[in-house]
Amino acid sequence: MSEQNQILPADQVLPNKLLMIALNGKPIFPGLFTPLMITSPEDLDVIRQALEGDQHIGLVLTLDENEENPRVEDLHTVGTAAKILKRINLPDGGMNIFVSTVKRFRIRKSLSSEGRPLVAAVDYLEEEETSTDEVRALTRAIISETKQVSENNPLFSEEMRLNMVNIDHPGKIADFVTSILNIDRDEQQDVLATVNVRERLEKVLLFIKKEQELLRIQKRIQKQINEKIEKSQREYFLKEELKAIKQELGMPTDSKSSEYARFQEALENLPLDEEARKQVEQELEKFQLMEPSSAEFTLTRNYLETIIQLPWEVPSARKVDLTKAERILDADHYGLEDVKERILEFLAVRTLRGDNKGSIICLVGPPGVGKTSIGKSVARALGKKFFRFSVGGMRDEAEIKGHRRTYIGAMPGKVLQGLKIVGEKDPVFMIDEIDKLGVSYQGDPSSALLEVLDPEQNNSFRDHYLDLPFDVSNILFITTANTLDSIPSPLLDRMEVIRLSGYIDEEKTMIARKYLVPRSAERAGLEKKLVKYNKAALRAIANDYARESGMRRYEQMLDKIHRKLARKQLTSEDAPESYEIGPEDLETYLGKPVFPEEAQRKISHPGMALGLAWTPYGGDTLMIEAIRNRGKSGFKLTGQMGDVMQESASIAYSRARHIAVRYGVHPSFFDENEIHIHIPAGATPKDGPSAGITMATTLLSLALDEKVRPRLAMTGELSLAGFVLPIGGLKEKTIAARRNGIKQVIIPRQNERDLNEIPEHVTRGITFHPVESLEEVLEIALGKTTAQ
Numbered sequence: 001m002s003e004q005n006q007i008l009p010a011d012q013v014l015p016n017k018l019l020m021i022a023l024n025g026k027p028i029f030p031g032l033f034t035p036l037m038i039t040s041p042e043d044l045d046v047i048r049q050a051l052e053g054d055q056h057i058g059l060v061l062t063l064d065e066n067e068e069n070p071r072v073e074d075l076h077t078v079g080t081a082a083k084i085l086k087r088i089n090l091p092d093g094g095m096n097i098f099v100s101t102v103k104r105f106r107i108r109k110s111l112s113s114e115g116r117p118l119v120a121a122v123d124y125l126e127e128e129e130t131s132t133d134e135v136r137a138l139t140r141a142i143i144s145e146t147k148q149v150s151e152n153n154p155l156f157s158e159e160m161r162l163n164m165v166n167i168d169h170p171g172k173i174a175d176f177v178t179s180i181l182n183i184d185r186d187e188q189q190d191v192l193a194t195v196n197v198r199e200r201l202e203k204v205l206l207f208i209k210k211e212q213e214l215l216r217i218q219k220r221i222q223k224q225i226n227e228k229i230e231k232s233q234r235e236y237f238l239k240e241e242l243k244a245i246k247q248e249l250g251m252p253t254d255s256k257s258s259e260y261a262r263f264q265e266a267l268e269n270l271p272l273d274e275e276a277r278k279q280v281e282q283e284l285e286k287f288q289l290m291e292p293s294s295a296e297f298t299l300t301r302n303y304l305e306t307i308i309q310l311p312w313e314v315p316s317a318r319k320v321d322l323t324k325a326e327r328i329l330d331a332d333h334y335g336l337e338d339v340k341e342r343i344l345e346f347l348a349v350r351t352l353r354g355d356n357k358g359s360i361i362c363l364v365g366p367p368g369v370g371k372t373s374i375g376k377s378v379a380r381a382l383g384k385k386f387f388r389f390s391v392g393g394m395r396d397e398a399e400i401k402g403h404r405r406t407y408i409g410a411m412p413g414k415v416l417q418g419l420k421i422v423g424e425k426d427p428v429f430m431i432d433e434i435d436k437l438g439v440s441y442q443g444d445p446s447s448a449l450l451e452v453l454d455p456e457q458n459n460s461f462r463d464h465y466l467d468l469p470f471d472v473s474n475i476l477f478i479t480t481a482n483t484l485d486s487i488p489s490p491l492l493d494r495m496e497v498i499r500l501s502g503y504i505d506e507e508k509t510m511i512a513r514k515y516l517v518p519r520s521a522e523r524a525g526l527e528k529k530l531v532k533y534n535k536a537a538l539r540a541i542a543n544d545y546a547r548e549s550g551m552r553r554y555e556q557m558l559d560k561i562h563r564k565l566a567r568k569q570l571t572s573e574d575a576p577e578s579y580e581i582g583p584e585d586l587e588t589y590l591g592k593p594v595f596p597e598e599a600q601r602k603i604s605h606p607g608m609a610l611g612l613a614w615t616p617y618g619g620d621t622l623m624i625e626a627i628r629n630r631g632k633s634g635f636k637l638t639g640q641m642g643d644v645m646q647e648s649a650s651i652a653y654s655r656a657r658h659i660a661v662r663y664g665v666h667p668s669f670f671d672e673n674e675i676h677i678h679i680p681a682g683a684t685p686k687d688g689p690s691a692g693i694t695m696a697t698t699l700l701s702l703a704l705d706e707k708v709r710p711r712l713a714m715t716g717e718l719s720l721a722g723f724v725l726p727i728g729g730l731k732e733k734t735i736a737a738r739r740n741g742i743k744q745v746i747i748p749r750q751n752e753r754d755l756n757e758i759p760e761h762v763t764r765g766i767t768f769h770p771v772e773s774l775e776e777v778l779e780i781a782l783g784k785t786t787a788q
């Protein structure tokens, strides 16, 4: 059919010249009623002009989707003519129009001057081949395929479906279906531009097939997702249902029930006695009934957890291999022969008695003499676990015996905590600083400690938290202290005291070479062979930098040197292969000596004498000084002396004054002079009676104006009648004397037998002068006898 001979109704006479609206989105097919939103001023202008004229516009797709200001050349050539049926002005200046799309056209020529408005001369396109069998068949195929697609696609409304069935023209069916298919703009434009109806139908059929394929995939994915959701939802519902059923039956739910089962199983296997089992079962019952959100629940759970973690199993008595124990003790420690011997004896007794029970060792000595390391060695020798805690400054008995469970955050005491950690019933426990226990209103930790340590009662030790008897008698307790004086006597009575007295320079040198240097080098990341010390250097460290009786400070000094060497190794380019350290190098690494050859230790004037003192930190020398001030008589004391020492000074003064004339001192000396006695260092508190003879000697040296013999030190309590009374800590004092280069030591006669306990290498080179009276002291110290 040609355009010329087609007869059209009057209102469908289409103009040859059309005002154009460019479409960016998708083409609009003929045969539809559709709204259009017009917003751009140019398009609004086009609509106005069209409404003033024949009310027709052309709707054409832009070539480029993003074209914002197209000219006629930027448009596809085939578009759709439409008649504006209705116009609604919008408040924002835009316009909503309702059009009826009428017919395809092809742009013949642009009639726009300066690009705007878009006007073109057009030719209308007629449908071709509309009634062949092939076309009919294709049409039917499209209709039936589209029906299938439409059933699964919500975009196809019922109305659309009806619409489709009622359309009689095959070309229109193709257009309609294309307009609602989800295909891109170019494909739709392609359909629009296909004038041949058969070709158009074929293209559309292809698109429908594609759509069907897509739908199939979509369905499959949807199905998979649904299945997953259904499964998890089903599980969720089932679980909830199960919970509800359990609650209904009063059974424990979810994690609580698994914990309950765990506790129940663990408790069944624990060798609890009847009382314990009954109580624990009650707790378990409570646990089952409690709400998991309540605070009580957590308390009970922690309690049950503690119960199952504690070692209840009674260990079989292990046989101690004494030779092996000796080997281990020897390998770990230099010297300390007497200590090792005592420990081995102790172990032998325990083994012979056949049980693990027995008394407690108390290692007493200054810091750093190897108490801890002996403890560790004992554990190693016995093949037991080692646990250490300090009771220094402890004021609250709850730290040992635990808090009652009524408190939130309550915990068992240190002893049970330790057992929980080591997980064995017979470990070695080291309790440090037993001499520094405190007492307060929160209870007396020493009596709590007694309950733990006392072999008579520790087989049923009752911790407040556990609230059940627990046998701690299989633990081997080793306590440590610096002094025995402040250990509560009920505790001291139950312990076997082993003293470690400190080391002389030779021992320190040996310990350093064999143990400390390699360990400290390793700590600094240095290879052991990299650093070598000659003997003089090791000795100089002991003498000039670490004079204490223990090895702590010595170890710190070595660490300091090794840290510096480690840095040197990394930063200097020509770091040597190895370091030979001699005494001359020490100042570079450690700074100036802390203990230079002290002037105060040298007796330089009359009125000076060197005493020996015992302190919890080891033995030490004590220089006592006296001067006289003319004027009044009497004496005064300075240097932080304790009460006992002040009394001792007073006795020394009276005694010295009493016997002075016998040595030819003018009788008015004490009447006309006030004597001032001082003991440096003034800031260190000192006490004890053992400086008695030293103070008396100082006073007579001052009165006689005679210097005391050099390299002589003394210790001894003085009685008012002039007798020299015994003192304690002779070994520590001897070590201190040796460290300070003393050659002669005056000691009380009654202490003479203590010399046997001091190793020969400590006493070597020192002459001991046992004395009974002050006169003997003065004879040795000042070379003076009474003038009768």
Ligand SMILES: Nc1ncnc2c1ncn2[C@@H]1O[C@H](COP(=O)(O)OP(=O)(O)OP(=O)(O)O)[C@@H](O)[C@H]1O
Binding pocket: 332, 333, 334, 335, 336, 366, 367, 368, 369, 370, 371, 372, 373, 374, 480, 511, 515, 550, 551, 552, 555
């Ligand atoms: N006789 C020794 N043989 C080998 N090493 C020793 C000896 N004495 C002490 N040491 C070492 O000296 C260091 C300090 O000793 P330890 O820590 O055992 O001292 P301590 O007496 O427990 O001190 P504190 O009372 O301050 O706890 C450790 O490295 C230890 O191995």
